[in-house]
Amino acid sequence: MTTDTAGAGELLTILRDGRSRTRADLVKLTGLARSTVGVRLDALLKQGWVVPEGEAVSSGGRPAVSYAFNPEARVVLAADLGALHARAAVTNLAAGILAERRTELAIAEGPETVLGWLADAFTELLEETGHTREEVSGVGVGLPGPVSHETGRPINPPIMPGWDDFDVAGWLGSRLGAPVLVDNDVNIMALGEHWSTIRDVEHMIFVKIGTGIGSGLITEHRLHRGAQGAAGDIGHVRVADADPDVMCPCGNTGCLEAIAGGNALAARLRVSGIEARNAGDVIAQVRAAEPAAISLVREAGRNVGDVLASLVSFFNPSVIVIGGELAEAGEHLLAGVRERVYSRSLPLATANLQIRVSRLGEQVGVIGAAAMVIDEALASDAIDRTLA
Template identity: 55%
Template sequence: MPRLTGAGPAVPAASGASLSRAGELFQLLRDGHARTRAEMAEITGLARSTVASRIDALTVSGLIGPAGEAVSSGGRPPSRLAFQPTARVVLAADIGATHMLVALTDLSGRVLCEARAAIDISAGPRAVLDLVVQDCQKLLAQAGRHERELAGVGIGLPGPVEHSTGRPANPPIMPGWDGFDVPGYVQRSLATEVLVDNDVNIMALGERAIYWPHAQDLLFVKVATGIGAGLISGGLLQRGSDGTAGDIGHVRVPRGSDVLCRCGNYGCLEALASGPAVAAALAADGIPAVTGEDVLELAHRGNLPAIAAMRQAGRDVGDVLAGCVNLLNPSIIVIGGGLLTAGDYFMAGVREIVYQRSLPLATARLRIVQSMAADRAGVLGASRMVIDHVLAPASVDALLAGQ
């Protein structure tokens, strides 16, 4: 990992042993609260000299810095130290089937600047990822930052991803992407960490990190060109053994037994309730609609068949989520994606079926809400994914060892 930039006093070289747990000490300061060396020694039980050597190394790295003085109990007031989230930046890219949002954030996840673009995921990985790299370079220049300050790149893709390698795994709407080495390709242009995950997983991370930080069991559902879910259970994102956890778009809905899905099966939720599916159903009844955006426009104009179709799509999603509630018992279901700009029509359908068909105990404290992060959920989650990785104890220790 490239060295962090940041001002700090020169310190004597420390032994590997004295820095071996500096990453763990740093975790105390990630909450943003300033502390003195004495307070950290008291919290950790470490000798003050040990704390001092690790603090000095973290200060040189730029990860922490001075944050004023504490109240003196006699003599010179002790200085306080705090996490410096501006020490580095993170590039976060949320790539969908037809649109892409790329943002530059600091190490707290605060968005510094962003760029949006219309894309075609079927154009292939090289064409799409080249745009990500180009946007990264533009955003770095816009923010006045240098590429060496880039702590990492987080990317969300609209299909299953083997998270350990960052390679898409048989993604149904991404021709040419299967098995492609996304991290390796991006690293040809950007010499930094590159992490890749399914787009709904990172949306779940982003929504929880910013708006529901205390929720231990949260289900994020994206309804757009496709339908998927990101599951946080016990405070941890659950990806499943092959990275396909949460693929509710291909759960069968009884109402659609004769509807063919692009996966080859009949009755999949995605074939009934996704944006293109709802548009196709309206078009079959003579109502001009091709895309999910067309359906939204019709609903906003008060078109009754479009409103009814949105309500039914919500019921279909609720049909699948009722089973998820009984199985997983989340405390919060957050629903996002393009169709959610239709607002109450869709949400009413979801709530109607979930509360009707789930066990009373499982819904006693359940909240079903619309995404508060909206179309930024993905980049917020991609940023969080990278931040949690590069600021983990082992990563910080590796950084300090290379100073």
């Protein structure tokens, strides 16, 4: 039995492109014997990974059943934990959100408070959507700090007191009874945008500009985490013409985040006598057409653009997506980014470069957390194991 169904995962991988196929199509695509395809397909059908769909007319004129991947076969629990908010969702296996919950919750409350809220929210959302824990393929969590993806533990996260080396995956896994994957919030945002809007793009950079600034890199369709999982942490790159007196919480001066992050812009607005505590308040001022706020956001765009210009020359992406709260400033922010990227990178690197804001807005994080789980749970060897 095990040997016969081994390889069924490969069939599922073929069907995951969204097209339904007949048995004959699958025989042709895999080069396998018709009987082998039959055994594997039956195993997938039995567990609900694949469903029969409509009838195609075969070459013999006889109607042949075609088969399609079933995104409703299981569900995924996905969370995006930010500095000041938390969002939880139940999704299907296409990262489609079935139900979600959002709350104002500071990550600084500590792991047991925040993860406790999350475990309760997941339990309620499962009930709300009529699903059980047995149907959960996995849990994906994004955290606003550096994370070891391998162990699921945060590593010296600057804005997350009490979280250093906390076993997030183990804590949630024991309560929810499902495997848990953890990554930093910008990486899951990059995955979410790539998965949903530009899956055929090979090289992209997702830049989050909120309270902090960071980036996630997709290369050859995969997330590039780097040796220690710290790839893309551009918030502490020094801005060339930065004021040397601007201190960053990391201890250095002139960091991009200390100059163009949400808190930095809010502080500068306060200096000009405008009430603003954070990125959200800065955006409110931009929406109210406050000239000082618009000018600050444009300048922030140019600062981010300076750093991105180096990345474009180094990495040659075809798309840069800007997300995070300040992305809501839209063209005011993009104008500054584009100005610097296009003027400071070589024409070959920018010839087909697209720079735009995220199309998924606030949901990009939970969609990416779900995508992270789905890619792992539906990998062909993982499917073979569930069938064995």
